[in-house]
Amino acid sequence: MKNIHYFIILFSLLLPNVLTYDCQEICNITVYVNENTPNNELQWNLINLLSNRTLKSDQYEKYQYSLSNPSDYFEIQSPMLKFRLNELDREKICNKIFFHDDECSLQLQIFTPTSFIILFKLVILDINDWKPYFKNDYIHINIRENLPINYRVQLPIAYDHDSSKYNIDHYEFITNDTQIIIKDIFQLEQIHDELRLKLLKKLDCEQKDNYQLEILAIDKGGLKSNILHVNITIDDLNEFQPRFKQRLYHTRISEDTPVSNNSILNTIATDDDCYDKIILYSLLPGDVSNDVFPFEINKYTGSIYIIHELDYEKISTYRFRVKASNLDKVTSSIVPVIIDILDINDNQPLIQMNILNDYKTINANEDQDDFIININENIRLKQVIGTILIRDLDSMTINKKLSLKILSCWPLKNPCPIELDSGFGNSDENEKNLMGSTNYLIRTSRLLDSENGDERFTIVLEARDYGDPALISQRRLVILIHDQNDCIPVFSQTNYQFRLSETTPVGFPIGHIEAIDHDLSDNFRRIQYKQINNENNRFIDINPNNGSVYLIEKLSAGMTLNISVMAIDQQNESLYDRTNIQVLSYNEEECLPTFTQKLYIFNTTEHKPTPYEIGQVSADSCLSTSIEFSYHLVKDTSSPTSFSIDTRNGRITVTRELDREIQSFYKFYVESFNHKSHQTSQTEVHINILDENDHYPIFDNSLNNAREQYIYINKSLSLSRRHEIDQTTNNIFIARIYATDEDDGSNGVVNYYFTNPDNYAFFHLYSNGSIVLYNQNNLRLPYRLEIYARDQGNPAPQNSKDSIVIYICDGLKREECPSDESYQQHQEWLYSYDNNNNNQYKTNPSTTNFYLGSVFIMISILLCIVIIIFCIVWNLIIRRHLKSKHEQIHNNGLKSPTESYNCRMEARKNLLVSDSLCDSSPIIDGNHRLKSVAV
Numbered sequence: 001m002k003n004i005h006y007f008i009i010l011f012s013l014l015l016p017n018v019l020t021y022d023c024q025e026i027c028n029i030t031v032y033v034n035e036n037t038p039n040n041e042l043q044w045n046l047i048n049l050l051s052n053r054t055l056k057s058d059q060y061e062k063y064q065y066s067l068s069n070p071s072d073y074f075e076i077q078s079p080m081l082k083f084r085l086n087e088l089d090r091e092k093i094c095n096k097i098f099f100h101d102d103e104c105s106l107q108l109q110i111f112t113p114t115s116f117i118i119l120f121k122l123v124i125l126d127i128n129d130w131k132p133y134f135k136n137d138y139i140h141i142n143i144r145e146n147l148p149i150n151y152r153v154q155l156p157i158a159y160d161h162d163s164s165k166y167n168i169d170h171y172e173f174i175t176n177d178t179q180i181i182i183k184d185i186f187q188l189e190q191i192h193d194e195l196r197l198k199l200l201k202k203l204d205c206e207q208k209d210n211y212q213l214e215i216l217a218i219d220k221g222g223l224k225s226n227i228l229h230v231n232i233t234i235d236d237l238n239e240f241q242p243r244f245k246q247r248l249y250h251t252r253i254s255e256d257t258p259v260s261n262n263s264i265l266n267t268i269a270t271d272d273d274c275y276d277k278i279i280l281y282s283l284l285p286g287d288v289s290n291d292v293f294p295f296e297i298n299k300y301t302g303s304i305y306i307i308h309e310l311d312y313e314k315i316s317t318y319r320f321r322v323k324a325s326n327l328d329k330v331t332s333s334i335v336p337v338i339i340d341i342l343d344i345n346d347n348q349p350l351i352q353m354n355i356l357n358d359y360k361t362i363n364a365n366e367d368q369d370d371f372i373i374n375i376n377e378n379i380r381l382k383q384v385i386g387t388i389l390i391r392d393l394d395s396m397t398i399n400k401k402l403s404l405k406i407l408s409c410w411p412l413k414n415p416c417p418i419e420l421d422s423g424f425g426n427s428d429e430n431e432k433n434l435m436g437s438t439n440y441l442i443r444t445s446r447l448l449d450s451e452n453g454d455e456r457f458t459i460v461l462e463a464r465d466y467g468d469p470a471l472i473s474q475r476r477l478v479i480l481i482h483d484q485n486d487c488i489p490v491f492s493q494t495n496y497q498f499r500l501s502e503t504t505p506v507g508f509p510i511g512h513i514e515a516i517d518h519d520l521s522d523n524f525r526r527i528q529y530k531q532i533n534n535e536n537n538r539f540i541d542i543n544p545n546n547g548s549v550y551l552i553e554k555l556s557a558g559m560t561l562n563i564s565v566m567a568i569d570q571q572n573e574s575l576y577d578r579t580n581i582q583v584l585s586y587n588e589e590e591c592l593p594t595f596t597q598k599l600y601i602f603n604t605t606e607h608k609p610t611p612y613e614i615g616q617v618s619a620d621s622c623l624s625t626s627i628e629f630s631y632h633l634v635k636d637t638s639s640p641t642s643f644s645i646d647t648r649n650g651r652i653t654v655t656r657e658l659d660r661e662i663q664s665f666y667k668f669y670v671e672s673f674n675h676k677s678h679q680t681s682q683t684e685v686h687i688n689i690l691d692e693n694d695h696y697p698i699f700d701n702s703l704n705n706a707r708e709q710y711i712y713i714n715k716s717l718s719l720s721r722r723h724e725i726d727q728t729t730n731n732i733f734i735a736r737i738y739a740t741d742e743d744d745g746s747n748g749v750v751n752y753y754f755t756n757p758d759n760y761a762f763f764h765l766y767s768n769g770s771i772v773l774y775n776q777n778n779l780r781l782p783y784r785l786e787i788y789a790r791d792q793g794n795p796a797p798q799n800s801k802d803s804i805v806i807y808i809c810d811g812l813k814r815e816e817c818p819s820d821e822s823y824q825q826h827q828e829w830l831y832s833y834d835n836n837n838n839n840q841y842k843t844n845p846s847t848t849n850f851y852l853g854s855v856f857i858m859i860s861i862l863l864c865i866v867i868i869i870f871c872i873v874w875n876l877i878i879r880r881h882l883k884s885k886h887e888q889i890h891n892n893g894l895k896s897p898t899e900s901y902n903c904r905m906e907a908r909k910n911l912l913v914s915d916s917l918c919d920s921s922p923i924i925d926g927n928h929r930l931k932s933v934a935v
Contacts, residue, residue: 066080090126122175216228304769377484378484419444532578597617698802
């Protein structure tokens with residue numbers, strides 16, 4: 001029975017299962033067939049299907065069958081009903097058709113010519129021919145840490161197109177030895193048509209931040225799906241705040257640290273969260289404005305940079321905070337930062353003037369380049385004019401002392417009118433003042449006189465600190481010396497003599513007197529002429545303003561008048577001078593012409609265009625105007641050829657260009673000649689040639705002043721010895737140059753200057769041409785100096801056409817010096833220090849090399865002497881040893897041949913001494929030969 005039951009089941013699966021019912025007008029036919037049944041088996045004879053329903057089969061054979069509507073699945077070839085598709089796939093056909101209890105069927109209506117209708121239903125039975133599958137093989141999900149147990153996460157489900165009889169049964173993990181722990185943490189949960197991942201434990205991102213799951217779906221027929229790979233990332237809860245590695249960040253930087261992308265300090269913070277490790281840094285500058293705050297922080301690395309220049313004198317310490325926060329800015333930490341700015345000597349000393357109101361210019365600005373002081377020429381000696389304060393913004397640890405000195409005072413023709421008083425009583429001590437003694441008094445150093453050129457002085461003050469490197473600053477002080485009414489009017493002559501003819505009419509100007517006031521101001525030079533009461537005042541009158549003398553009463557022949565006249569300063573009547581005027585009256589017939597002056601002095605400048613008039617001589621014409629007389633130069637062997645005179649009026653003319661450097665003074669005589677009586681008179685003429693600035697300075701052409709010089713100094717002094725030198729003087733004499741100017745006076749005074757002003761930071765160039773190196777800090781050798789000369793001529797100074805070039809080179813690095821090999825007059829000096837005399841002296845390097853060579857030669861000679869002595873002593877020891885051996889043989893009755901030794905020694909210079917070698921050669925004529933060689 002059991003076998004029969006299995007057979008029936010198998011037959012029902014393989015063959016269509018046809019169910020028919022009795023029908024009359026409408027007949028329902030249901031056919032059951034398994035999917036994937038071959039197409040040749042999917043056809044049915046309608047007559048046979050109806051014959052099962054009634055015995056009237058003959059009736060159905062006569063019918064013509066047709067479909068009520070066209071069908072995609074069936075066709076009728078009467079009486080056969082056929083399935084049109086090649087395969088019967090339940091899932092394709094019924095993908096969009098849902099029936100109760102997963103029934104999948106196809107229905108159609110078949111008509112006959114009569115009213116008989118067949119309702120055909122094809123039920124497709126499912127078989128397990130589909131595997132479950134996940135649409136995606138890989139998914140990524142995020143799960144936040146610390147979620148409660150039994151928390152569920154939705155997962156994608158697997159799909160199976162089979163009916164519920166064969167669709168998904170369950171899901172499971174694919175586990176191996178390394179993933180066994182997965183089942184302790186996660187559980188798959190299938191509820192209805194959903195798949196969920198259930199948490200069995202709390203997740204901790206800091207312990208494990210990622211899980212890899214592999215999931216399979218298995219259907220009820222046992223088929224397995226593809227593997228679903230689930231990548232689970234555990235999201236961080238941000239439960240930890242950033243933590244700095246240090247509780248305080250403290251560093252020191254120099255104020256000259258440049259603005260750059262180089263970090264000066266790194267602040268580092270860490271976060272124990274597993275994912276939220278991005279830390280953002282920010283600065284909290286505190287009281288300092290963000291516009292001037294000099295630091296910036298990289299918000300990702302925590303590195304601090306300089307974005308503005310630092311200045312110790314403004315802020316010496318920066319205190320601020322750095323904030324580290326997470327990307328979401330929920331948690332943060334703050335750490336204090338201290339940055340100390342180290343001072344450097346970057347500020348020049350400041351020179352501040354405080355001038356007394358009596359000498360200060362109204363509305364003067366103390367910050368202007370030229371500070372102007374006004375003083376009167378009658379100011380008393382050692383009068384305090386004001387004070388000078390020297391300040392340095394750098395700290396006292398950098399600059400422990402400051403000094404001030406007068407660098408230059410121009411013009412040089414007069415001594416400087418002021419001096420600086422620091423309280424030591426000696427201005428030379430100024431450079432040794434300590435920081436606390438930086439106040440200086442400005443005093444007058446001598447009595448002043450405007451008339452002697454004390455009008456304007458330009459003084460350059462130089463302040464110096466003692467930092468490393470030392471810095472200097474300069475300020476110009478202009479002293480204006482105002483003229484005072486202190487000069488007495490002085491007559492040009494002590495006595496004036498005028499000769500008048502007895503026929504001279506009243507009102508005739510008989511002469512002119514003149515007094516000169518040397519005050520510079522026009523107001524102080526106003527002079528009034530006044531006669532002293534005298535009985536002769538009735539004959540003449542004097543113009544009080546110009547000194548012209550007029551005859552106001554006629555004179556008789558032979559009269560002599562003596563009149564005293566005063567020249568009075570109009571501003572100060574206590575200033576006056578006196579002179580005497582003598583008026584002689586003569587007879588025209590007896591009088592001879594006479595020059596008005598015994599000596600005429602004229603001044604002129606050289607190189608004026610010729611011809612030009614230089615002056616005039618005149619003789620009193622006591623004769624009648626109708627009698628002619630003339631002027632002539634007295635001719636002799638030394639008579640000048642550069643001048644001529646107008647014979648009619650006595651005007652002297654320069655006819656040839658004058659050169660003071662050739663001849664600076666001329667002396668000759670002028671003669672007046674009476675053409676009627678042929679009588680003559682003479683006067684003396686002096687002509688002074690004044691200098692003009694027509695020559696430029698010329699450097700000396702000696703070898704020591706060649707156009708290029710090479711000076712070698714030794715910078716390799718030890719620090720200790722250099723410190724000793726600095727305690728006394730840190731100046732090194734380099735060279736001395738000399739230029740001459742053929743002009744006289746200030747026109748011929750020569751000063752020297754560097755063409756490059758930067759050279760003054762290292763070298764002093766004195767007015768005598770001496771060049772001194774006073775600052776070796778930051779001096780890079782070789783160094784080039786170029787010097788030119790300039791005179792002090794007026795109206796415009798002249799520069800030299802040539803210049804001197806000096807190369808300062810390191811004596812130990814001569815190859816770096818751009819020297820000219822053809823130049824054989826190099827001044828090569830090495831500088832050393834004399835501890836006894838506290839002075840620097842110069843040593844020629846060639847002399848030093850000679851001394852060193854001599855020392856080596858002496859050492860070699862001493863070594864040779866030692867070798868010779870050693871050989872002699874060694875030879876004596878050997879001979880003594882042989883002699884004792886010979887005596888021993890003789891005492892024993894043995895006969896030994898005579899033995900002798902020849903010793904040859906060679907001493908070679910500068911070679912080391914090796915052990916002496918003595919060889920006993922074969923006996924020759926009973927002698928042994930001994931060789932001792934010193935090598």
